[in-house]
Amino acid sequence: VKSSYAYYPGCLASLSQKELDVSTRAICEKLEIKLIDIPGFTCCGAGDVHEARPEYYLHLNARILGQAEQLEQDTLLTICNVCTLNLRQADIKLKADPELLERVNHNLRDVGAAPYAGGVEVRHLLWEIAEGEGYERLKQIAKKPLTGLRIAPFYGCQILRPSKLLGFEDPDRPQSLERIIEACGAEPVDYPSKIKCCGFPIVLAREEVALGELIQPLAEAKEAGADAMVTPCPLCHLSLDAWQGKAAREADIDFGMPIFHLAQLVGAAAGLTYDELLFKRHIVKTHQATDKIYAQ
Amino acid sequence: MQYTLKIERWNPETEQGGLHEYTVEAPETATLLDVLDVVKDTVDGSLSYRKSCRMAVCGSCGMRMDGAAVLACKMPMAPLAEEGRVPVISPMGNLPVVKDLVVDMDPFWAKFRAVKPWLEEDDAPPVKEWRVQQQELDRIMKEALCIQCGCCVSECNSMASDPDFLGPAALAKAARFVGDVRDRDRKGRLELYNGPHGVWDCTRCYFCNERCPKGVDPRDAIAKIGAEIYAEGMLSDKGARHAQVFDVSTRATGYLLETALVPYTDPLKAMDIKFAMQMARAGKVPNPLRPHRAKKLDEVRKLHKLLKTQEAELLAEKRAGVSVDREEAGT
Numbered sequence: 001v002k003s004s005y006a007y008y009p010g011c012l013a014s015l016s017q018k019e020l021d022v023s024t025r026a027i028c029e030k031l032e033i034k035l036i037d038i039p040g041f042t043c044c045g046a047g048d049v050h051e052a053r054p055e056y057y058l059h060l061n062a063r064i065l066g067q068a069e070q071l072e073q074d075t076l077l078t079i080c081n082v083c084t085l086n087l088r089q090a091d092i093k094l095k096a097d098p099e100l101l102e103r104v105n106h107n108l109r110d111v112g113a114a115p116y117a118g119g120v121e122v123r124h125l126l127w128e129i130a131e132g133e134g135y136e137r138l139k140q141i142a143k144k145p146l147t148g149l150r151i152a153p154f155y156g157c158q159i160l161r162p163s164k165l166l167g168f169e170d171p172d173r174p175q176s177l178e179r180i181i182e183a184c185g186a187e188p189v190d191y192p193s194k195i196k197c198c199g200f201p202i203v204l205a206r207e208e209v210a211l212g213e214l215i216q217p218l219a220e221a222k223e224a225g226a227d228a229m230v231t232p233c234p235l236c237h238l239s240l241d242a243w244q245g246k247a248a249r250e251a252d253i254d255f256g257m258p259i260f261h262l263a264q265l266v267g268a269a270a271g272l273t274y275d276e277l278l279f280k281r282h283i284v285k286t287h288q289a290t291d292k293i294y295a296q
Numbered sequence: 297m298q299y300t301l302k303i304e305r306w307n308p309e310t311e312q313g314g315l316h317e318y319t320v321e322a323p324e325t326a327t328l329l330d331v332l333d334v335v336k337d338t339v340d341g342s343l344s345y346r347k348s349c350r351m352a353v354c355g356s357c358g359m360r361m362d363g364a365a366v367l368a369c370k371m372p373m374a375p376l377a378e379e380g381r382v383p384v385i386s387p388m389g390n391l392p393v394v395k396d397l398v399v400d401m402d403p404f405w406a407k408f409r410a411v412k413p414w415l416e417e418d419d420a421p422p423v424k425e426w427r428v429q430q431q432e433l434d435r436i437m438k439e440a441l442c443i444q445c446g447c448c449v450s451e452c453n454s455m456a457s458d459p460d461f462l463g464p465a466a467l468a469k470a471a472r473f474v475g476d477v478r479d480r481d482r483k484g485r486l487e488l489y490n491g492p493h494g495v496w497d498c499t500r501c502y503f504c505n506e507r508c509p510k511g512v513d514p515r516d517a518i519a520k521i522g523a524e525i526y527a528e529g530m531l532s533d534k535g536a537r538h539a540q541v542f543d544v545s546t547r548a549t550g551y552l553l554e555t556a557l558v559p560y561t562d563p564l565k566a567m568d569i570k571f572a573m574q575m576a577r578a579g580k581v582p583n584p585l586r587p588h589r590a591k592k593l594d595e596v597r598k599l600h601k602l603l604k605t606q607e608a609e610l611l612a613e614k615r616a617g618v619s620v621d622r623e624e625a626g627t
Binding site: 012016018039040041042043047049050052053054055059060063107158161162171192197204208211213242245280281282283 | 362363364453454456457458461496497498499500501502503505506513515518519522523526527533534535536537538539540541542543545546550551552554557558561562565571574575578579580581582588590591592593594595596598599600602603604606607610
């Protein structure tokens with residue numbers, strides 16, 4: 001873990017998933033991690049611009065990397081799976097091809113943006129607190145163990161795959177979320193779909209297909225007796241939380257499954273309150289889990 | 297060296313199956329396929345699986361090991377045995393099981409045929425040969441490496457939900473022909489792949505890239521087709537319109553215009569008042585009249601415009617197809 005990071009919350013945590021940004025800032029203060037805001041950052045383009053306009057996507061992300069460099073930071077901290085893959089993929093591509101980097105920088109200079117010299121690494125918050133010094137600090141701040149709480153980890157796709165671009169852990173047998181759940185004093189619940197897709201990227205364009213994907217992890221986590229699920233991705237969160245009602249009607253199962261952001265789980269164990277972590281902003285009421293945390 | 301594995305068996309005649317454990321001796325260099333051969337030769341001759349080339353070229357021996365699709369002939373087993381792991385071997389997913397580890401590939405080939413995996417020429421081929429530039433070949437080289445083993449299809453999350461999805465193998469082959477400068481039906485292909493079970497079904501789970509034993513990266517191939525469709529301004533599909541909202545948002549405010557995403561992608565969904573109210577009550581609907589605006593927005597707007605110009609040049613090249621004319625190529 002670093003003492004400071006260029007902090008990239010991305011769109012969702014800046015907008016509809018504001019509770020993630022607020023919780024992240026709160027736990028980073030406890031973890032003594034300084035988050036340096038990037039003035040003038042934009043959307044990473046998500047999978048959409050990446051697919052539709054690959055050249056523009058590359059430039060958008062190079063610009064963000066260049067902005068992080070301007071802040072004299074060597075690590076860009078992300079809190080979203082899609083931002084993580086987008087930024088890492090652009091970074092790896094640019095570093096591997098000096099000619100391409102020069103062409104992109106030429107365009108960036110042309111529009112008055114800072115060029116990117118290739119000196120930044122993109123890391124997700126999950127990776128920073130799942131091992132080493134970051135994990136030690138996490139254990140120190142987790143002073144209010146979430147004893148008795150059964151938490152189902154949901155990784156989502158783009159923090160695991162493609163592993164040649166992400167590469168933090170075995171994409172088929174990840175353990176980082178489990179380690180964090182344990183450090184928070186809760187009990188990790190295992191189930192097969194924890195590494196599968198939540199369906200979010202196509203939930204508007206192909207709702208039926210997306211719901212078919214979403215039902216599986218929700219059903220398995222419930223079957224395994226989870227009090228809540230936790231995810232490191234605000235898109236997975238939106239899918240699991242906001243679309244849970246539609247998945248429930250489709251599957252005819254009353255999931256009633258609270259969905260935690262990773263930062264909220266850590267925050268709760270670090271003694272932050274229900275209000276500070278903005279649990280009230282969830283679509284599925286979290287009481288089944290949060291009452292166990294805050295009742296004492 | 298001693299190897300222990302569990303194999304998911306299925307006999308369609310008796311309709312009996314289940315996990316069976318086998319322990320056999322095989323050399324330290326043994327692959328999963330070698331171990332299966334020993335089981336078949338020495339323990340149970342009725343064990344069924346496909347194999348042929350034994351060198352990761354024919355694509356016959358796709359199967360799952362601990363839930364992940366692999367080519368049996370490419371999977372060294374000693375590291376697992378040393379760890380004391382007892383892997384579970386099962387048939388590939390998303391395809392019907394015929395017997396034990398053998399799946400019915402008919403649905404796979406039907407999708408393959410549906411993407412027209414051949415060169416479309418509008419008239420006679422050149423007198424002598426096509427002359428294709430190296431950089432033009434490079435654009436489709438990865439997709440051309442596919443051996444049709446089905447490992448990507450086995451793990452496709454969208455196909456598990458929509459069995460009619462063309463899927464990663466067929467669409468990687470499709471991308472190989474979309475990008476082929478000799479092909480004369482680029483536009484027709486894009487229309488074909490832009491359909492209901494086409495490219496926009498992909499949920500970007502990246503299992504296909506992770507599993508492909510040949511480095512084809514089918515998800516990236518699907519994205520290449522999406523980019524061509526988008527560049528041609530073919531916005532009939534909700535998937536393309538969804539992408540357009542992101543594109544336009546970055547220019548308009550720098551951030552995703554969340555409130556535009558639903559009505560523009562799918563106007564009918566915008567009528568889902570109950571859902572919208574639920575989101576609004578939780579504070580999840582940003583004020584559409586006062587959108588969040590990024591600082592230094594002019595940089596991004598200029599970038600957006602500049603790249604549009606550069607992309608248009610690239611598109612003109614692609615529309616023109618092969619860069620040397622036929623007569624010249626034939627001389």
